[in-house]
Amino acid sequence: MSETRLNNEQQEFQEFCRRWLGENRPGPTKTPLPQAAYEVVDEEHRIYLSEWQAKCYQAGLIATDLPKEYGGHGHTGLQQIASAEVHRAKVPYFINWIGLGMTVPTLLAHGTEDQKKTFLPPIFTAEHIWCQGFSEPGAGSDLASLQTSAEKQGDHWVINGSKVWTSLGHFAQWMLLLARDDKHNKYGGITYFLAPMADPGITVKPIHKMTGESGFNEVFLDQVKIGDHLRVDEIGAGWKVAMSTLTSERGAGVGVGAVAGESPRLVMQQVINLAKDTIRNGKSVWDDPIWRDRLMKMYERTEAAIQNARRTKVKAINGGAMRIPLQSKVSGSEISQELHHLALGVLGLSSSLYTRDTHAADDGKWALGYMNTYTGTISGGSSEIQRNILGERVLGMPKTK
Amino acid sequence: MSQPKDFGFNEDISMLKETFAKFLTEKQPINTLRPSLEGTEDPYHGATRAGFFDKDTWQQMIQLGWHAVAVPEEQGGIGMGLVAATALAEEIGRFALPTPLSTTLQACFLLRELKSAGADQLLSQIATGESVGLAIYGQQGSLNTDSTDVMHDAGTLTGTSWYVTDAQKLDHFIVAANSDNGIGLFKVSANQPGVTLEPDRIVDLTRDQACLVFSGAQAETLCEPGHGEPGLKAALPALLTLIAADIAGAAEWQLQATADYAKVRQQFDRPIGFFQAVKHPIVDIMIQTDATRSLVYNAACAFDFDRDDASRCAHLAKSSASDTASLASQCSTQLHGGIGFTWEADIQVYHKRQIHSEFMFGDGNWQRAKLAELI
Numbered sequence: 001m002s003e004t005r006l007n008n009e010q011q012e013f014q015e016f017c018r019r020w021l022g023e024n025r026p027g028p029t030k031t032p033l034p035q036a037a038y039e040v041v042d043e044e045h046r047i048y049l050s051e052w053q054a055k056c057y058q059a060g061l062i063a064t065d066l067p068k069e070y071g072g073h074g075h076t077g078l079q080q081i082a083s084a085e086v087h088r089a090k091v092p093y094f095i096n097w098i099g100l101g102m103t104v105p106t107l108l109a110h111g112t113e114d115q116k117k118t119f120l121p122p123i124f125t126a127e128h129i130w131c132q133g134f135s136e137p138g139a140g141s142d143l144a145s146l147q148t149s150a151e152k153q154g155d156h157w158v159i160n161g162s163k164v165w166t167s168l169g170h171f172a173q174w175m176l177l178l179a180r181d182d183k184h185n186k187y188g189g190i191t192y193f194l195a196p197m198a199d200p201g202i203t204v205k206p207i208h209k210m211t212g213e214s215g216f217n218e219v220f221l222d223q224v225k226i227g228d229h230l231r232v233d234e235i236g237a238g239w240k241v242a243m244s245t246l247t248s249e250r251g252a253g254v255g256v257g258a259v260a261g262e263s264p265r266l267v268m269q270q271v272i273n274l275a276k277d278t279i280r281n282g283k284s285v286w287d288d289p290i291w292r293d294r295l296m297k298m299y300e301r302t303e304a305a306i307q308n309a310r311r312t313k314v315k316a317i318n319g320g321a322m323r324i325p326l327q328s329k330v331s332g333s334e335i336s337q338e339l340h341h342l343a344l345g346v347l348g349l350s351s352s353l354y355t356r357d358t359h360a361a362d363d364g365k366w367a368l369g370y371m372n373t374y375t376g377t378i379s380g381g382s383s384e385i386q387r388n389i390l391g392e393r394v395l396g397m398p399k400t401k
Numbered sequence: 402m403s404q405p406k407d408f409g410f411n412e413d414i415s416m417l418k419e420t421f422a423k424f425l426t427e428k429q430p431i432n433t434l435r436p437s438l439e440g441t442e443d444p445y446h447g448a449t450r451a452g453f454f455d456k457d458t459w460q461q462m463i464q465l466g467w468h469a470v471a472v473p474e475e476q477g478g479i480g481m482g483l484v485a486a487t488a489l490a491e492e493i494g495r496f497a498l499p500t501p502l503s504t505t506l507q508a509c510f511l512l513r514e515l516k517s518a519g520a521d522q523l524l525s526q527i528a529t530g531e532s533v534g535l536a537i538y539g540q541q542g543s544l545n546t547d548s549t550d551v552m553h554d555a556g557t558l559t560g561t562s563w564y565v566t567d568a569q570k571l572d573h574f575i576v577a578a579n580s581d582n583g584i585g586l587f588k589v590s591a592n593q594p595g596v597t598l599e600p601d602r603i604v605d606l607t608r609d610q611a612c613l614v615f616s617g618a619q620a621e622t623l624c625e626p627g628h629g630e631p632g633l634k635a636a637l638p639a640l641l642t643l644i645a646a647d648i649a650g651a652a653e654w655q656l657q658a659t660a661d662y663a664k665v666r667q668q669f670d671r672p673i674g675f676f677q678a679v680k681h682p683i684v685d686i687m688i689q690t691d692a693t694r695s696l697v698y699n700a701a702c703a704f705d706f707d708r709d710d711a712s713r714c715a716h717l718a719k720s721s722a723s724d725t726a727s728l729a730s731q732c733s734t735q736l737h738g739g740i741g742f743t744w745e746a747d748i749q750v751y752h753k754r755q756i757h758s759e760f761m762f763g764d765g766n767w768q769r770a771k772l773a774e775l776i
Contacts, residue, residue: 068670075615153621272776288731289770292769293766293770295773296720296770296772297720297769299772300772301719304695304721307692307696308691310406310695311408311694311698313407314404314407316410316414316415316418320705327687327691331688349658384677387677387685388677390688391680391684393682393764395660395677396664397663397664397683399675400680
């Protein structure tokens with residue numbers, strides 16, 4: 001988006017987005033949607049959300065600025081407007097968030113022409129749901145220690161091993177897969193593949209989270225055959241490609257369509273309202289100066305995050321192109337976690353009441369939401385790993401590893 | 402009205418900030434300050450510091466027009482807003498510059514709100530190179546704008562203004578004084594009869610501070626009794642933003658100095674920045690400093706472009722800044738180890754400036770209490 005104001009085309013498009021989203025907001029589902037796209041497990045929700053995403057794509061809100069030959073709409077400078085309006089409209093999230101947020105930018109940067117033409121269009125329509133096969137039981141923060149093997153046999157590869165924490169694995173047609181082609185070269189011995197989940201050698205087994213929800217999985221790969229045309233970039237270049245995927249995952253990449261959801265500012269306002277409405281010891285929690293101070297500290301952090309995002313685009317004062325973007329994951333996830341914890345404190349003992357308890361405030365969404373914030377602080381490179389990256393890449397301190 | 406997306410940070414202001422930073426890089430103000438500190442170190446027997454600032458540097462700054470950035474054009478100034486002044490304040494903090502400019506910028510934004518002949522006259526004097534500061538605190542150093550211990554009667558002042566920042570560097574003062582008709586704002590000059598300056602012995606090496614004792618001093622009216630509080634309240638967002646910018650600049654210096662030290666200091670056969678117990682707190686300084694910087698630019702922009710939202714944004718900025726001052730100072734000294742605790746290390750100079758700034762115009766808790774009333 002332009003630094004100061006929108007041009008005519010952008011203004012018209014913004015008006016179009018607002019009108020379209022107002023007129024096409026989907027009706028309710030039979031059972032409530034989970035809080036986030038990574039927890040969707042019901043078939044009813046999958047169909048509903050896939051249809052919604054396809055409709056948004058056809059309206060031009062997804063892949064807005066991408067070239068037409070890859071299924072995009074061929075515009076310039078309109079995607080951020082579409083994404084902002086989707087966010088503002090508080091419509092359901094896009095189910096194919098891994099495809100949109102990770103596969104698309106990865107293939108745009110590293111894919112062949114064939115790969116881009118074949119794989120991008122069905123991502124936009126949600127015909128192909130994607131999952132990410134990076135982490136393994138023995139490879140979490142130290143991702144490059146992954147052991148799933150890739151052995152070249154003629155014009156294809158044979159994959160053996162297992163992946164874990166695979167969100168959407170139960171729905172996915174395709175997986176972004178990292179596998180090891182060379183046991184003796186830790187970082188240079190990894191190759192990046194596009195793996196078909198329909199392969200008979202793939203088994204998906206759900207994992208239950210601390211919330212009781214499933215939504216992510218273990219994936220076992222046993223003699224899985226992948227054609228060499230499904231390799232991304234060079235043999236042994238997997239680590240480099242994975243880093244560009246992770247940059248996108250952590251919010252520093254170029255978007256193709258926002259994952260709709262509640263903004264921190266909105267959640268903060270809800271918690272302030274909760275404090276005003278919660279009466280304890282004869283007065284509202286908001287009227288307790290200690291609680292007020294804690295709430296205002298949190299409010300300050302949510303406002304700072306908004307102003308940080310704004311400052312990223314102002315070159316004279318952003319401190320370098322990557323300094324603020326690389327903070328967005330660690331800051332955003334920690335703010336969300338502490339904000340939800342604050343909500344539990346405001347509720348006091350009533351926060352013990354979980355979903356479907358008739359007395360629970362907001363149907364237990366604060367306790368559920370609080371637990372789910374650990375997804376943010378752990379997945380996609382834990383907060384500790386993020387602090388390593390910031391210390392090394394922004395401040396130039398020696399690499400921990 | 403709404404704010405421009407770029408914080409009003411146009412090319413002129415970018416260049417102003419860059420030129421000012423380059424000027425201060427060449428000056429290295431701490432090196433100039435050091436000799437003036439000799440003999441003052443000992444807290445029990447040392448000499449009292451005389452409020453040192455480099456007068457040549459100040460004259461050069463006046464020639465370059467930086468003293469008049471926030472003076473309206475009608476009064477002979479450059480007529481820029483708080484976004485520009487904040488850019489200067491941030492660099493003053495980053496270089497820990499002893500200067501009359503900080504309080505003079507504060508004075509400009511207060512005087513601009515008063516819209517009186519006396520205020521305009523004083524702005525013209527600033528444009529000619531005279532410096533001004535605020536004398537608005539009572540002995541309690543209360544954070545509210547109605548706390549003066551000075552009385553005004555028949556054109557004269559009696560009583561004491563406390564905690565007057567950089568008093569020994571300044572030509573004139575804006576004094577808040579009470580009377581039967583409420584608080585007004587008055588101008589006195591440093592060397593006039595009935596005004597006695599009693600220097601405080603303070604921790605901060607980069608500023609000075611004093612009590613101003615008035616015994617029947619003649620005072621020119623800048624703002625009639627009863628109108629002083631609204632005037633101060635209207636200017637408060639600018640005062641908060643300027644001090645928050647100073648803190649943000651100093652915190653950025655603390656961050657870079659600490660990261661640089663962690664790259665060269667070797668222990669256990671490695672630079673200490675290798676260890677996450679050192680690396681991660683330094684990153685936390687950066688995260689906190691960036692939050693403050695963003696809130697500072699937002700507050701300056703709100704003051705210039707969206708005045709209705711200026712108070713909220715300014716309390717946010719100073720709340721964040723006060724906590725940043727504390728965190729960056731604590732971590733930078735701690736992570737420098739023994740050397741950071743010594744008089745020789747510049748780390749201590751910034752630490753002392755920051756824990757002074759932390760409480761100026763209200764600490765973090767006070768800002769948040771005010772903020773809660775606004776949202």
